[in-house]
Amino acid sequence: MKTIAFFLSLVFWISTAHSEEPQFYRQLPPLSEMNKITADKFRDADAVIILKETAYGERTRTFSAWASLITGEWIATTEILIAKVLNDHAVSHFGSFEYEFADHTELYKALKVKAEFVFRARVMKPDSTVLILPDTSISTIDAVTASDDTPFLKKVIFKIPDVAPGDVVQIEQTHMQPFSDYVRRIFFYHDRYPILYSNLTIYVPSQDKFDFLSFPPEVVGKPTLVEDKNGWMYSWGVRNLRAIPVEAFAKPFGEVSYLTAMVKKLHKDGSDGWKPLVKEYLKSFADKRSVNKSFVEEIGLKEEDGKATWDEVEEIYTALRKNIRLFSVNSIYSGSDLRSVLDKRAGDATALANIMLEVLGRREVSATPLLIRDRRKGAYERSVSTLGWFDRMAVLVSLDGGEKVYDFDRSIPSHYEHPWYLHRTTVMALYDTGVSHLYVELPLQLEKLVSHEKHRVDLKRSSATDSVTFTFTAAHAQRMRTQLYPLSGNRLSDRLRNILEQFALSSAETTSVNDFRDERELRITGTGEAQASVSSIDSFIVFRPKNHLVHDLRSRFTQGVRHSDICFDEPFCYAMEWRVNIPAGFTPMHIAEQTTLGMDQGITSSIRYKTHENTFEILADLIVNTEIVQASKYQDLLNFLDKSIATIERDITFVRKH
Amino acid sequence: MHTRNPLRSLAFLCCFAALLSWLAGCGAGKLLLNRETVAKLSYTPSSEHRIIFFEKLFTYDQSGKQRETTHQIVRVGQNANALSPALVVHDNTIDKLLEFEARVIHSDGDVETFSSSDLTNFNLSNSRQIAERYLKSAYVKEKITPGDLIETVWVHECTLPQLGIQFSLSELDYSAENISCSIEVRVGDTLQYLVANDNLTPSRKDTLGMKTFTFKWKSYAQPSHKRHELEKTNRAPALYAVRGPQSWRSYGDWYADLLASKLQAGSEVAKAAHDIADSKSTAKEKLDAIFEYCQRNVRYELVALAQGEIIPNHVDATFARKYGDCKDYSSLMHAMARSVGVKTDLALCYRGRGREFFDEMPVSQFNHLILHFEDNGRHYWYDGTNRVGLSGVTTFDLVNARALVIEKEHSRLATIQESADNLLSITGALRGNASNGLSGDVTIEFRNQFAIDFFWLDFQTNHEKMTTYLTETLQEILNEDIIVQHLAWKSEKSNFSITATCEFPNCVTSLQGNSYTGISRVLPALLPREQGTAERNLTFYFPYYNRVSLDLTLADFMIFGQPEPAKLQLKYELPVGPFDASTRTNFHSRLDSVLNSFSVAHKLTHRPS
Structure with missing residues (x-):
């Protein structure tokens, strides 16, 4: 019972937050133990988290307002973090704090309730001195306000004074929110730093409405359980977790970290927890019959009778994308005000999916809303029935015995193509009767996953000009499209110039790009002085080509050590070609034979040469016919890429004809 | 009984509202131009977004405070879809926002107007910086299409006028025309000004108690060429000015x-x-x-x-x-x-x-x-x-x-003088490898001012990130293609040194039984490429390491006719700038002399093992 009382003080009893002597929930660890944690022992870490603890509690409260009884959930979350900082980077990270939250002051005022916050921090120096952050150093600012200064978003900010490498920092924060229906109830144990102890405690009322699921279950284990007269307290603890570093082509954090999720209990009839969630979601956010004939015409479509064909479905998607600009941020809780989307000609993926559903409904096509969490965020766990997994809605079209998913994302062109990040993922189709988890597997063909790099080189005695074309396809194009989508004018030109001057051109005189928001291929062209090196030695001209695609791939792997497997978006191929004019009076010499390099797992590269009357051709390709390279093969991959680059960029020598 | 047709009443209200809206669009705001003036603006048709009117006004208000008014009209180009619908203005305690007006004149005739009361305020403070800085934005409701005109005016109070006036054409978001900058000066006061990177004199207009100097640019195209690496960074035409007698003292x-x-x-x-x-x-x-x-x-x-x-x-x-x-x-x-x-x-x-x-x-x-x-x-x-x-x-x-x-x-x-103790020292021994490259151990030492950034990094970050950073540094300053197999470093007083086991691929050329290499083949990033005359005339500073000592032994090669191992050696000191027309020539002749040694291809033969 003592434990529960302590826990409740963690999450609900915070009225003494600003007393003169702040009370911390957790004691600082013993100095002698802390002194054993040194930068020498953790030389690849900026800091070590001693304790990461989350305490989450829910209470149902009923109170009187406007002569009515209102019942709602009060949710309180306390986060405790104790870390030893090992270098200045960690000082900067843990020494500054920022917490943003939506402001409902007006609503709370009307209901005569209030949200509460407590923030505390202290520092233990290596000589055992403890410095406590005074409340006066903590500011709550209006982060976003309307013109009349009504706040929408608030932010708590503070900087902890006098932190240096070797110090132990403790930060505790509690946020209690009345009426928090849409709080995400998924808790992660890992962090970007190594952790010694990672704890989670959840307190829920005794009505016993929740189930708890942990992943991986054998590691996280069963919770310890304590009951008091009003509720249950569940606690989990995991020790010695490695850091999850940020790495190129790594699995997303949410997929790698251990987690515990809380979900509403299964129905007594045995149906899973998705059904009531989805029913409420469809009712509140998806089922808006506001698309009429004029609406359809405003987005540039003809209102036609009869069942649409696949071609017409594609046209509808294209028309929506061409007429409505996509926001960069998505939410599954948007899109209900379609009129405003049309007025602004801008909306998020969910808004466009809603419109497409309605337009298809008018054309007698079976279309179903889908909720998506794609591979860029990580898979959702179907046994954990919470909408907190998902970040947008898409559309499943069923027609003539076939099915196709239409997603609205900036990476996809208006002429729809399958997004790479839905390949081998599960999406959730929503029906009035429940949900269906659909596994998406796209028909990938390597020959359609080829990105091209073409150079037309005008070779002189000591320099070369180049006309370059990069044609990106599939995942490569989709990623690039996301980057370029919001750019226009000088910003777009500058970005193109940067891409061209990264490896191909030393100075781009012209740049252009195709209509990449609409077309499936993304094509960047430029002309200028080549980065390829040219030198004249005696009666020779030595030309060394410079490639973009393999260099660009190699430049993503900057770290000497790899901690996680390399997960490419999809198998892919690069085809590179240099067509070099042979300078008058010269002829190519020492033409090497075809060279092929390879490592296991279907990763190969090859280079070959062709001589024509006035031109010399260098043809190279790189094939990565796999999606995963194990971390243990990282060095092999780097060696292979380095070797491939060196081989592609071998000298080509032209000798003066006698 | 008299009954009113509700639909007719609604129609009347709609018409009235539309009329009000149109009137608001036509004459709205005391700061915006009137529609006739906008219609008469001459500009070059373009498929790109283009500023067709840009005006800066530095004035006094009635209480003598100094104000800066910025007024621009952007004509939307073909790529309207990518244009942000937010009209954005900054506000901080040095340039305090006093007024804001904006208008979008849609090509279909609709007009949307905005004032300060439409601005949403974003406080720019976060965990990295706590500052009283705001970004304020108003959102255009109707879709922006090609040909639309977006007119914005904002007025700031210059709370610290001693900082002076600075206006660079590089601040403009797009290529622009009809550009002017006017500065009011009280009679009796002077205006000190300088127009950088342009030849321009202002016109002067006197009114009661005030002189107004106006600087005009007919047009400004964003530079088509990338800034040359030795060119100055503030290369756009710019106006610097201050009212009254002000000196550095x-x-x-x-x-x-x-x-x-x-x-x-x-x-x-x-x-x-x-x-x-x-x-x-x-x-x-x-x-x-x-x-x-x-x-x-x-x-x-x-x-x-x-x-x-x-x-x-x-x-x-x-x-x-x-x-x-x-x-x-x-x-x-x-x-x-x-x-x-x-x-x-x-x-x-x-x-x-x-x-x-x-x-x-x-x-x-x-x-x-x-x-x-x-x-x-x-x-x-x-x-x-x-x-x-x-x-x-x-x-x-x-x-x-x-x-x-x-x-x-x-x-x-x-x-601020340069320290004479600065040095980048590169030493080591390399051997040829099967793929026309050189491999071996190299020591790169950064002395004195050259070392400070590395000390900071060593203090700032962990071992793994430091390894990554140093590898990238070697790629940046020595050879982009360098393959680093092993790397160690140490800090000692005012020196920071890196020891690397590495490979320099493709730096030996084999021609008819002979091998050729040179410093520019092994360490191409150590010095800039040779420049053309036009680029040389723009040289302003030298952004590379300027005091270098290089001594690399090529253990299994000898220079033709000499029995000892071949060496790549170079030592130089170059001025770092800034250069003007007179010092530029001297710099280039010194750089040329260094580049001559740098670029020379040595004919090598294999030493008997």
Whole structure:
């Protein structure tokens, strides 16, 4: 019972937050133990988290307002973090704090309730001195306000004074929110730093409405359980977790970290927890019959009778994308005000999916809303029935015995193509009767996953000009499209110039790009002085080509050590070609034979040469016919890429004809 | 019984509302141009977004406060879909937003107007910087289409007019035409101005009690070529101006007064200063000890409230918090030094190389504050911001920068000298490999000012990230294609050295039984490529390491006819700039001489094993 009382003080009893002597929930660890944690022992870490603890509690409260009884959930979350900082980077990270939250002051005022916050921090120096952050150093600012200064978003900010490498920092924060229906109830144990102890405690009322699921279950284990007269307290603890570093082509954090999720209990009839969630979601956010004939015409479509064909479905998607600009941020809780989307000609993926559903409904096509969490965020766990997994809605079209998913994302062109990040993922189709988890597997063909790099080189005695074309396809194009989508004018030109001057051109005189928001291929062209090196030695001209695609791939792997497997978006191929004019009076010499390099797992590269009357051709390709390279093969991959680059960029020598 | 047709009433209301809306669009706002004037603007048709009218006005209000009005009209190009629907304006305590009006004239005739009451405010403070800076934006409701005109006007109060007026055409978001900048000056006052990178004289118009100088540019196209790597960074036409008699001395006096109240050290700061410095005998030693203390104990954080971009926090606060930005660091060191009787002066400068400084314009051309100390005729510069710097010298990017030394009634410009001890030393032994490359162990040593960035990084980050950073550094300064197999480093006093086992691919050319290589093949990134005449005329500074000593042994090669192992050797010292027309020629002749040795291809033969 003592434990529960302590826990409740963690999450609900915070009225003494600003007393003169702040009370911390957790004691600082013993100095002698802390002194054993040194930068020498953790030389690849900026800091070590001693304790990461989350305490989450829910209470149902009923109170009187406007002569009515209102019942709602009060949710309180306390986060405790104790870390030893090992270098200045960690000082900067843990020494500054920022917490943003939506402001409902007006609503709370009307209901005569209030949200509460407590923030505390202290520092233990290596000589055992403890410095406590005074409340006066903590500011709550209006982060976003309307013109009349009504706040929408608030932010708590503070900087902890006098932190240096070797110090132990403790930060505790509690946020209690009345009426928090849409709080995400998924808790992660890992962090970007190594952790010694990672704890989670959840307190829920005794009505016993929740189930708890942990992943991986054998590691996280069963919770310890304590009951008091009003509720249950569940606690989990995991020790010695490695850091999850940020790495190129790594699995997303949410997929790698251990987690515990809380979900509403299964129905007594045995149906899973998705059904009531989805029913409420469809009712509140998806089922808006506001698309009429004029609406359809405003987005540039003809209102036609009869069942649409696949071609017409594609046209509808294209028309929506061409007429409505996509926001960069998505939410599954948007899109209900379609009129405003049309007025602004801008909306998020969910808004466009809603419109497409309605337009298809008018054309007698079976279309179903889908909720998506794609591979860029990580898979959702179907046994954990919470909408907190998902970040947008898409559309499943069923027609003539076939099915196709239409997603609205900036990476996809208006002429729809399958997004790479839905390949081998599960999406959730929503029906009035429940949900269906659909596994998406796209028909990938390597020959359609080829990105091209073409150079037309005008070779002189000591320099070369180049006309370059990069044609990106599939995942490569989709990623690039996301980057370029919001750019226009000088910003777009500058970005193109940067891409061209990264490896191909030393100075781009012209740049252009195709209509990449609409077309499936993304094509960047430029002309200028080549980065390829040219030198004249005696009666020779030595030309060394410079490639973009393999260099660009190699430049993503900057770290000497790899901690996680390399997960490419999809198998892919690069085809590179240099067509070099042979300078008058010269002829190519020492033409090497075809060279092929390879490592296991279907990763190969090859280079070959062709001589024509006035031109010399260098043809190279790189094939990565796999999606995963194990971390243990990282060095092999780097060696292979380095070797491939060196081989592609071998000298080509032209000798003066006698 | 009389009944009203509700639909007819609704239709009437709609018409009335539309009329009001149209009227609002036509004459709305006292700052916007009238529609006829907009319609008469001449501009070059373009498929790109284009500013067809841009005006800056520097005026006085009725109470004598100085205002800056910015007025622009953008014509939307074909790529309207990608244009943000937000009209954005900045607000902070130095340039305080007073008024805002905007209008979108849609090509279908609809007009949307906006005023300050439509602005949503975003506070830009976050965990990295706490500052009273806001971004304010209004959102266009109707879709923006090609041909639409977006007109915005904002008025700021210039709360610190001594900083002067600066307007660069590089600030414009798009290519522009009909550009003007007008400055009101009271009769009796003078206007000091300088137009950089252009030949332009203002027109003058006199009205009652006021003279107005107007500078006009017919058009400005964003530069089509990338800035050459040796070209100055502020290359766009720009106007620098200040009203009234202002000199560097008066500017320094003003700044000294502005800071005076922040520099009064309390007892704790003074006590700490004595604790740190009293055991030292000379002024330089005392200052070095204070510098060392601040370096180790004060971390870099930006807290810039109430004109905090210019004015530091109080030294007592910085001392208590143990964090601050460059102004806070320098002010604290200054106050501590003065507490123990060491006379130092604050100095304003600009951090970042390649920017032209105009001695003749006493306006703020600064973004950094350091400390100046003169001892027996020698000048020392203390830059606390780097956390792990060297006492008495700045980082290399401040070499030859102009600094305004702030000393009441004696403020003056000075040049931050380069340290003669700087050196990049590259030594090692390489052997040929099967794929026309060279492999082996190389030691790269950075001495003195060249080492400071590395000290900082070593302090800042962990082993793994440091390895990554150093590998990238070798790619950047030696050879983009270098393959690093093993890497170690160490810091020693004022030296930082890297030892690397590495491969330089494709740097040996085989021609008819002979092998050729040269420094430019092995270390192509060490020096810039040769420049054409046009590029040479734009040379302003030398952004590479300028004091280099190279000694690489090619163990299994010999230069034709000589039995000992071949060596790639080069030693040079080059000026770093900034260059003007007269010093540029000398720089290029010295660079050419270095490049000659750098580019030479040595004919090699294999040494018998």
